[in-house]
Amino acid sequence: MKFRRQFFLIIFLFITFNGFTVHAQQSSRVTSASGQDSATMNKFLSDLLGRMTLEEKIGQLNLLTGEQAITGSSVNKDAEGKILKGQVGGFLNIITVAKIRKAQEIAVTKTRLKIPLIFGLDVIHGYKTIFPIPLALSATWDPKLIEKTARIAAQEATADGINWTFSPMVDISRDPRWGRVAEGSGEDPYLGAEIAKAMVKGYQGDDLSKENTLLACVKHFALYGASESGRDYNTVDMGRSRMYNEYFLPYKAAIDAGAASVMASFNEVDGIPATANKWLLTDVLRKEWGFSGMLVTDYTGINEMIDHGLGGLQEVSAKALNAGIDMDMVGEGFITTLTNSLEEKKVSEKDIDRACRMVLEAKYKLGLFEDPYRYCNEQRAEKEIFTADHRAFARKVAGKSVVLLKNEKQTLPLKKSGTIALIGPLADSKANMVGTWSVSANLNTAVSLKEGLEQVGGSKVRILLAKGSNLMQDSAQQTRGTMFGRTIPRDDRNENEMIKEAVAVAMKADVIVAALGEASEMSGESASRTDINVPQVQQRLLEALLKTAKPLVLVLFNGRPLDLSWENEHVPSILNAWFGGTESGLAIADVLFGDVNPGGKITASFPRNVGQIPVYYNHKNTGRPQNDKHGFTKYRSNYLDASNEPLFPFGYGLSYTTFGITAPMVDKKVLSPGGTIKVKVDVKNTGTRLGEEVVQLYIRDMAGSITRPVKELKKFTKIALMPGESREISFTITEEDIKFYNADLAYVAEPGDFKIYVGNSAEQVKEVDFSYLKN
Numbered sequence: 001m002k003f004r005r006q007f008f009l010i011i012f013l014f015i016t017f018n019g020f021t022v023h024a025q026q027s028s029r030v031t032s033a034s035g036q037d038s039a040t041m042n043k044f045l046s047d048l049l050g051r052m053t054l055e056e057k058i059g060q061l062n063l064l065t066g067e068q069a070i071t072g073s074s075v076n077k078d079a080e081g082k083i084l085k086g087q088v089g090g091f092l093n094i095i096t097v098a099k100i101r102k103a104q105e106i107a108v109t110k111t112r113l114k115i116p117l118i119f120g121l122d123v124i125h126g127y128k129t130i131f132p133i134p135l136a137l138s139a140t141w142d143p144k145l146i147e148k149t150a151r152i153a154a155q156e157a158t159a160d161g162i163n164w165t166f167s168p169m170v171d172i173s174r175d176p177r178w179g180r181v182a183e184g185s186g187e188d189p190y191l192g193a194e195i196a197k198a199m200v201k202g203y204q205g206d207d208l209s210k211e212n213t214l215l216a217c218v219k220h221f222a223l224y225g226a227s228e229s230g231r232d233y234n235t236v237d238m239g240r241s242r243m244y245n246e247y248f249l250p251y252k253a254a255i256d257a258g259a260a261s262v263m264a265s266f267n268e269v270d271g272i273p274a275t276a277n278k279w280l281l282t283d284v285l286r287k288e289w290g291f292s293g294m295l296v297t298d299y300t301g302i303n304e305m306i307d308h309g310l311g312g313l314q315e316v317s318a319k320a321l322n323a324g325i326d327m328d329m330v331g332e333g334f335i336t337t338l339t340n341s342l343e344e345k346k347v348s349e350k351d352i353d354r355a356c357r358m359v360l361e362a363k364y365k366l367g368l369f370e371d372p373y374r375y376c377n378e379q380r381a382e383k384e385i386f387t388a389d390h391r392a393f394a395r396k397v398a399g400k401s402v403v404l405l406k407n408e409k410q411t412l413p414l415k416k417s418g419t420i421a422l423i424g425p426l427a428d429s430k431a432n433m434v435g436t437w438s439v440s441a442n443l444n445t446a447v448s449l450k451e452g453l454e455q456v457g458g459s460k461v462r463i464l465l466a467k468g469s470n471l472m473q474d475s476a477q478q479t480r481g482t483m484f485g486r487t488i489p490r491d492d493r494n495e496n497e498m499i500k501e502a503v504a505v506a507m508k509a510d511v512i513v514a515a516l517g518e519a520s521e522m523s524g525e526s527a528s529r530t531d532i533n534v535p536q537v538q539q540r541l542l543e544a545l546l547k548t549a550k551p552l553v554l555v556l557f558n559g560r561p562l563d564l565s566w567e568n569e570h571v572p573s574i575l576n577a578w579f580g581g582t583e584s585g586l587a588i589a590d591v592l593f594g595d596v597n598p599g600g601k602i603t604a605s606f607p608r609n610v611g612q613i614p615v616y617y618n619h620k621n622t623g624r625p626q627n628d629k630h631g632f633t634k635y636r637s638n639y640l641d642a643s644n645e646p647l648f649p650f651g652y653g654l655s656y657t658t659f660g661i662t663a664p665m666v667d668k669k670v671l672s673p674g675g676t677i678k679v680k681v682d683v684k685n686t687g688t689r690l691g692e693e694v695v696q697l698y699i700r701d702m703a704g705s706i707t708r709p710v711k712e713l714k715k716f717t718k719i720a721l722m723p724g725e726s727r728e729i730s731f732t733i734t735e736e737d738i739k740f741y742n743a744d745l746a747y748v749a750e751p752g753d754f755k756i757y758v759g760n761s762a763e764q765v766k767e768v769d770f771s772y773l774k775n
């Protein structure tokens, strides 16, 4: 081992001092494109570009996949041969120091210019220590906490050779049919933006060249979460007002926070796929927002434009480059066509240089020219991954992400004595605790709910286990939902027999914990559903269990808001556990036994049925708003058969304690340009346990030059209070909080009347008015 390292050092020194090869960067401490350091960087990059052939430049734009997490039909062949020919800029999906080092070694010892490779991976909610899925993380309403999860993910991934993560995904979505709601922060632009910033900071830190920071990649730019009918990869159609006022906010926030790379989305934006959309990628992203980092396609995003109907491979590749794309993920459209396109003047060398420079600059910022093995440190890999500290933190975070949706008759918390019947297809699954996009996880290390209950419950708790039902009635559907090693073995027994056995087990217990819902891969990429109920076969099990009249807690595993109308009507206690990551079983048990008081709040509305979708709190009023929230009035904008309101609104979540929030008071009624208004409420823990509450402030613009939403989240704070304790919370409102993009897309604050709402969900609020006057 020691010999190998010395050997590489000698090779590396040889490379750096060899006449025509790349010289190591003078200073790797480049974190921004300003000042002395960026002058050094620019000189280095210009010198290097000046020495590159056209083929070498195009080679840098080629991002190939290894075999760890294939998410499309193409896989690259002869990777090694391509590296040798200088035809590769980097890889995604290669895992472990040994494999990464091997690829890097070829690039930096056997190619003409010895340019190091960059190594990307979908480190979405943790590397080996897996945190809750992003939708669950957002339910903590705690950007600092989320930042730390990203920090730990970066620490672990960089210890194992990775220097670029395809995260954060900041796509706003209002459609729970879309499986990728699991990967984002829900429906709200403001909360989404706060979380986007936190994650970029967590990944990139303040110095990208440090060995434990990596490049963030904001995705999927743009509007990917607004696909028609919630079907993945489907068409998006949206006006610019909505783009600027709602969907763009989190992307922009991430760019403002310094995100070093962006991924174009698969979908079209205003008729042109994002990957070839010059308005989106160059006019908005680069010119308006000042993004100066690397722009990569999604997996085969260029080639997919052939199916979008934009032309053949050469044509779509040229379009992508001209639109502003720098790196081509997996599809090899650039490498195979750009030379011809240049000859035919369909692209310019200037654009190829621009793209190449962006790729080289990312590598420079990571410090790879100084030390291509900076992220290949076996000792770090041994010491810094899946540590006890990381796991303890993951358990804490998972506990905070759990949302208590209902708790009648004080069914929860459970006592740490007696017999629990733990029933359901998800009761004892390790692999399904982690959720989608945990490609680097070791699934066996996850703690199942059964293990969690046993450990946290202690010796006086007896657990009786029964599966009770298959995950899905339809075996093909079950297979699709349990891919990538997340299997739940199918039981050949007859459904009634399984239920009978479960009921018999339940009858021996004091309380039933039903572990039901979705498997990990029923949400995430390419996992859209038209039916977002708890699968029927599981619901029939639940019905039978309820008939026992034993106290029952439904622990729900889900990567999306589900339609829980039936469950809400019949089940006394519902704990929404999402997919909490490797420590999930322990974290859920902490909450079930009351060691942790749940404080999570949903960030995407839970609909009453799929027919309501999209249903979201920050909707427009329309010209015929409903008269009665839950009733029907003819000729108003409402339904004959259901309320307009979701079953559980944005920002909702219960606790084992209760909170009272007073009506908001303002220190003045008029906001002037450059001025502020202070909004105060008193929050009191009116129950008997220590608990956390998220105090949410929304604003409504009563009349504008364009229609404005009925409510928009503008501030929030999370506080912990002891029983009986109260605290004054104050928020400061400025002009910034009432600004929006008008019909000309100018960002303005318009004089007029406003309402402030404060409460603990988008629905449970009290209000106060103010005006904004210019003189």
Ligand code: NOJ
Pocket: 069, 071, 092, 122, 166, 219, 298, 299, 525
């Ligand atoms: C496709 C997904 O859309 C994207 O989110 C992911 O980062 C890439 N594949 C790479 O795996």
